[in-house]
Amino acid sequence: YLEWQTCMDPFKDIFLVDSARRGCPWTYCAAVRVSQYKSILWSPGDTSVGLFFVYSGSIALFRRFPDPSNEDDSWDPPVAIYGSGYFVNVEALSGMPTMFYAVPFCNSTLLYWSPKQLKRMDRERPRMMGAIAKYCLKQQGWDLARSDPSRLVLENFVPEEVSIRMKRMMTAEALGSMNFYDPPTDVEATILP
Secondary structure, three states, rough: OOOHHHHHOOOOOOOHHHHHHHHHHHHEEEEEOOOOOOOOEOOOOOOOOOOOEEEOEEEEEEOOOOOOOOOOOOOOOOOEEEOOOOOEEEEHHHHHOOOEEEEOOOOOOEEEOOHHHHHHHHHOOHHHHHHHHHHHHHHHHHHHHHHHHHHHHOOOOHHHHHHHHHHHHHHHHHHHHHOOOOOOOOOOOOOOO
């Protein structure tokens, strides 16, 4: 059973305590299969879309969707690509509108909670809903750290000694960009301030 749970349970990293795992999360969501570039999961400004969890495959977020009637209109690079184990449209937890176009980057299987199912789960299994919301917040922290590493230091997502070293590296980069010192040569073994 433990071997099956390790490879097949999509919630193994989300429901870390037994009280959150109590009940069946599958009663509150539905599995959805989507094809590469053929489905638009949502468009910007949509508030009626629920929460998605990428079980397999990947979902890409785009600022702009190409015009199908114009053959010369091509895809812009995606803003983000979320693979297996990630929640997409975490804005649904707070009722915020979507910000991008969401399109399957490859054939994917998703778990979907409609806004109504989210409310029902929150009412009937609040610890389960709390575990999902906590994981979504962690995911947003990871996204923030990837998009702006300087925020990683300021928000204390890392141990103090790593944070101090990163601050020193950022200071050295800033001083170097203003030509306040000469960067070390390859031969020199120095530690930056």
